[in-house]
Amino acid sequence: MARLVVMGGGVSGHxxxxxxxxxxxxxxxxxxxTPNSQWNWIPSNIWVGVGGMTKEEVVFPLAPVYEKAGIDYRQAKAVSIHPEGKEDAETPYITIEYTDEAKSGETEELTYDYLINATGPKLNFGATPGLGEGTNLGEHTVSVCTADHAEHANHELEACIEKMRNGERQAFLIGTGHGMCTCQGAAFEYIFNIEHTLKEQGVRDMADITFITNESFLGDFGMGGIHFKMGGFATSSKVFAESLYAERGMDWILGAHVNKVEAGKVTYESLDGEMDEQEFDFAMLIPPFAGVGLKAFTKDGTDITDTIFAPNGFMKVDANYNAGAYENWKASDWPRTLQNPSYKNVFAVGIAFAPPHIISKPMSSPNGTPINPTPPRTGMPSAMMGKAVALSVVDMMKGKSTEPTHTASMSEMGAACVASAGKGLFSGTAAAMTVYPIIPDFEKYPGTGRDLNGTTGELGLAAHWVKHILHHIFIWKAKLKPGWTLIPE
Amino acid sequence: MASKHVNHIEPYSPQFGTMIPMGGQKFMRTCVLWQIVRFVAINIRMTILILKSHH
Incomplete structure (x- = not known):
């Protein structure tokens, strides 16, 4: 009997x-x-953040699902990896620290034959003074990164709506809280939900809504922008995104590194090096992500964290980390098997793997401050990586192969993104975007770097219905209800 | 003559440099019959995308 240990119970780990x-x-x-007792369908946190759903509708307890499936579930956080075992025992192991009430703080060594690192991101609020401390959200802004954060965001939004009803104008600031953030899509979707909600509540005319982003142009999305096949044109996502904001009368601030958050005010540095301020009554700013801080040691206790992990804390896999300057980047730099190069029985999936480089063009201010989006690798790509690595590990555990048998490169997979506003079946609206491949491949697709037949964007009720259906089928799948294996990632 | 579907856009503002949807476009976005067609189309498109992405 062999043992597979999966660190993390989010989209990719689950x-x-x-x-x-x-x-x-x-x-x-x-x-x-996993340190969490509940599974969270994160895309629907956006609806929780505007009161369209309750927290209970987007989470469910993991223990009964894992018990039914026959998975040994430890509510604990992984602390360190020992891929060579220890001096008197060569079996590799990880150390974990329990987070459930009964065993809180207790540590244990857990041996493994195969290890999948799906630890996701550390929400690094502490990277921006005033945005928070460490992984904890601060007092000046809100977040939709977790279901609890989203619930809190909705309470703050309700308070603002009440003020607007009483004639007090409110300034909304939504976007990224640092120059190196990813997940612009979440902020993009949230700002449209805020605008839609204010309209529904009859107070839109009392609100000034501004998007602040580290993207150098709207629609970069951390993927260097996209060209959609639309109306007989290969239309830039810049035009697509700007149109959405302009139609709704919302302003935007581009190329911004938020470097300080205070009560009612952010300070930011722009790509041109200027320092500026933006006042707000309500702000939802996405924090930057980092690795969760796992350590790694050899059998004699030598710290090899720098060998296993990149400086940002994400795990190194079969990527080309020596691609050099932007001009030299290729789609083939991106990992395919997600296997750690030093230890062949260790894999990393989802946000936990270290990208070879960013996707957008690197930019910095004249002061040397890097201001560019980091690569998105949540949702659909995360799940695809999780499944591909699971299939490889299963083949290896069953002795069918000594090498990974499946691949999941972001340069060979597509992604679908549905940004939906509103909850009503006929009153909502949404933007549905598909992109193929996620990493532009200018050798295979000269011109825009992507297959225009698979890269599309459109607005309308249909996309809104798709978003509703995705919410229900992915929670159905995560609960392992009948037919779950037939539902694609 | 001003279009009833487009609000004032300040010349040379960032919003001035993009496209603004007009009545026909907005109507089609919420026309249930057309959106049923688009719903089917989006699902087919996403299915193809998923099939192309698994290796």
Whole structure:
């Protein structure tokens, strides 16, 4: 019997663990280590953040699902990896620290034969003074990164709406809280939900809404922008995104590194090096992401964290980390098997793997401050990586292969993004975007770098319905209800 | 003559440099019959995308 340990129970980790469990049978063991007691369908946090859904509608407890599936669930956080074991025992292991009430603070060594790192991001609020402390959200802004944050955001929004009803004008600031943020899509979707909600509540004319972003142009989305096949044109996502903001009378601030947050005010540095301020009554600013801070040691206790992990804390995999300058970047720099080059029984998926470089063109202010989006790798790509690595590990555990048998390169996969505003079936609106491949490949697709037949964008009720359906089918799938394996990632 | 579907856009503002949807476009976005067609189209498109993405 061999043991697979999956660190993390988010989209990629849950996908990897459940597919591995389904395919391994009773001969092998699957263990999930995650500090969370609940699974969260994160895309729907946006609706929680405007009161369109309750927190309970976007989360469910993990323990009963894992018990039913036969997965050994440890509510704990992974602390360190020991891929060579220890001096008197060569079996590799990780150390974990329990987070559940009964065993809180207790530590344990957990051996593994195969390890999947799906630890996701550390929400690094502490990177921007005033945005928060460490991983904790500060008092001046709100967030939609977790269901609890989104619930809090809605309470703050309700208070603002009440003030507007009483004749007090309110300034809304939505966007990124640091120059190196990713996940612009979440801020993009949230600002449209805010605008839609204010309109529904009859107070839109009392609100000034501004988007602040580290993107150098609207619609970069951390993917260097996209060209959509639209109306007989290959239309830039810049035009697509600007049109959405202009139609709704919303302003935008580009190329901004928010470097300080105070009560009712952010200070930011622009790409031109200027320092400026923006006042707000309500601000939702996405924090930058970092690795969760795992350490790694050899059997004699030598710290090899720098060997296993990139400086940003994400795990190194089979990517080309020596691609050099932007002009030399290629789609083939991106990892395919997601296997760690030093330890072949260790993999990293989702946000936990270290990208070879960013996707957008690197930019910095004259002061040397880097201001550019970092690569998005949440949602659909995360789940696809989780499944591909699970399939590889299953084949390796069953002795069918000594090498990974499946790949999930972001340069060979597409992504779908549906940004939806409103909750009503006929009153909502949404933008549905598909992009293929995620990483532009100018050798394969000269011109825009992407397949225009697979890269599209459109607005309308239909996309809104798609978003509703995705919410229900992905929660159905995550709960392992009948037919869950047939639902694609 | 001003279009009833387009609000005032300040010349040379950032918003002035993009496209603004007019009545026909807005109507089609919420026309249920057309959106049912688009719903089917989006689902087909996403299915193809998923099939192309698995290796």
């Amino acid at each position: 996908t990897a663990a459940t597919f591995a469990r389904d395919m391994l049978g009773e001969d092998h063991e699957v263990v999930v280590v």
